[in-house]
Amino acid sequence: MSHMKGGGGTVLDAVVRLLRDTGMTTVFGNPGSTELRMFRDWPEDFTYVLGLQESTAVAMAAGHALGTRRAAFVSLHSAGGVGHALGAVFNAYRDRVPLVIVAGQQARSLLQLRPFLGADEPALFPRPYVKFSRQPERAADIPAVLAEAHRIAMTHPRGPVFVSVPEDDWDQPADPVPPRTVHAAFTADPDALTALAARLNSCARPALVVGPGVDDEQALPEALALAERIRAAVWISPLSGRSGFPESHPHFQGFLPPVAGQLAARLAPYDVVVALGAPLFTYHVADDSPPLHEGTELFHLDCDPAQAAWLPTGTSLVTTIKPALTHLLALRKEPDRDPPPPRPAPEPAPPSPHITPELFFDLLRTRLPRDRVLVEEAPSHRDALHARVPVDMPGGFLTTGSGALGWGLPLAVGRALADRRRVVCVLGDGSALYSVQALWTAARHGAPVTYVVLDNGGYAAVQALGRRIGIAPVPGTDIGGVDFTALAQSFGCQASYAERPEDLPAALARVLSADDDSGPHLLHLRVAATEGALYDPWAR
Incomplete structure (x- = not known):
């Protein structure tokens, strides 16, 4: 691997530098012919984690990203490999896991001939389950496109991004991309947060619904502090992919079901519900019930404006969770209300001649x-x-x-x-x-x-x-x-x-x-x- 000093080098040189700069030196993948040039002079400080099928490579990368709280790099093999991986890409997208996915593509000189292993319209293939998808027009653009993709993957709401790279691009000349930092936290209108704080002051029976966004933003201390300050019952959103609140805490009530009528019934005792980083209305079974009972007022805090747009009811504040909770905690007063009763413990498993x-x-x-x-x-x-x-x-x-x-x-x-x-x-x-x-x-x-x-x-x-x-x-x-x-x-x-x-x-x-x-x-x-x-x- 050549070492660059101020410029020059190849696409591969620039990408390796970018991967080092962004901490993506563990590569998950399943290699094929269209990725071979990417492996030339493989760096000794990089680790290649082989998955025996592409969906396992994506899921392993997702686990690594969740553990390191950084984007993980995935290498897939052309159209077939992307196809194999799409179920896992779907999970990563919906679960907001930052992945930088690079797929090999046939040589540019062959693309007009519909070659073996070539991907037709590769940027469209993984959509809509990626935040960003491109095959750069020029080889020299690949490092900059990958750098942009990484920044998009790590910007809230986080998620996977996709770049298709023709196999003969890796050896072409390209300049390195200087490291950049993007601070992606943002807070809702202070007046809206002040109004929410006032409603929490005046309500009688508040509840919080904690979603995966709380864990994603490491906002559990703030969520816990708010629950204790306002003496709120706490539920976890339906089918949440992550934890977000200590389940042994006396305010914790359980997990909401993904059925409209059952979910509305669980939340019916509360006059104000605040959903934190949760889509809330995640259903698995249709039952034609209304999303909430009359008398339950919903406020929804999340960083995704698209999610705020499709929710069927409530007031949405588009915001990252941690700074919004910090703002609410600064405005809140101690309420004159009792904390919620703790949920009952389950009965021990009954005896059985079989393992249950x-x-x-x-x-x-x-x-x-x-x-x-x-x-x-x-x-x-x-x-x-x-x-x-x-x-x-x-x-x-x-x-x-x-x-x-x-x-x-x-x-x-x-x-x-x-x-x-x-x-x-x-x-x-x-x-x-x-x-x-x-x-x-x-x-x-x-x-x-x-x-x-x-x-x-x-x-x-x-x-x-x-x-x-x-x-x-x-x-x-x-x-x-x-x-x-x-x-x-x-x-x-x-x-x-x-x-x-x-x-x-x-x-x-x-x-x-x-x-x-x-x-x-x-x-x-x-x-x-x-x-x-x-x-x-x-x-x-």
Whole structure:
């Protein structure tokens, strides 16, 4: 790799310098022929993390970005690789994860001939699930376009960006791009915040709904201070992809359901609701109910003007969360009202001859170290997990807030590689099979991840939704005969199996206590299939 002094060099030289300047020296990808020139004289201070399928590369990069709180760099292979990755790109976009995605493209001299592996209209392919998408007109523009893309990825609302690079551009001359800083925090109109503070002073029963934006902006201390100052009940937004409030706190009430009528009923006791960094009305099941009951007044604070525009009700303040909360805290007075009653604790899991998800989560609650990040992709059991395993650490819970499966397993790899601290990842058997090849990457890089696969023999979440609307049985929802222990071992992971309740405590203690330098461990649990209805919260 040549070293530049004040100018000159190639596109590759300038891009390598840019990646160093922005801290993106860990590259996630799956290489192909149209990326080969990017790897010429690969820098010794760079790490290439290979995903055996492009969607796992994107999800691993997302986990790394969430752990480092910086954009991560992803290299994809032409049109086919981008196509494979789009489910994960969709998750990253909806979950506001900053990724800089570069895809190889065939040589410029061949593009008019529709070449093998060439991408037609590459900038359109990943839209609308990227914030920015370009194939530069000139090779010399690539470093500047990538620098712009990085700044856009890191500007609120954060998200993935995409640049297509023809393979013969890397060796063309280009000037380096000087580093720049963009400060992207902004605050709503002070008069609007003052009016909101006055309404919080005068209301009788306030509630906060905490969304993923609170964690994204590291605004949990301010959200916690506001909740305590105004003595508000606190809920987490439906299907949130991140934690944003300590769940053991006495003001915490639970997770809102993604069904209009149920959500409105949970919020009906409150006269003022303030949603923080949350879309709030994230529904999964249609029931034609109004979004809120009459008498519930909504204020919505978020950095995304598009989200503010589509909300069906309420007053939106377009703002980043942290400075807005700081402003509100400066204006607030101590209220003359009682704090909300704490939510009741769930009943212990009843005895069973089989391992049940509830039994597993009860044990996980008592054995999970409080400084562990918990990653979840077990849709059938997510309500039970939230009810029984409180997460208190900022950034301590990660999942898909968007629903494209195959995210959790590789997300945990990237998150573990970000700081080399053990991550615990709870998966359903169906979810795990979307991206199981990421276990190879976990083993290859010694990623400290403990995986627990809850194997109920099928896509139980789909079956439950089918029962809800009178469709049973649902074809194509049974899975059986997958030996996850042998599968994990074939990828190089340590693995074990349990199916009897009496074996579970020792098996779980063994995988949770693994050293951070002992690499990935997988525990395969055969769990009893349940008839539980989705979105039927335990406490209400």
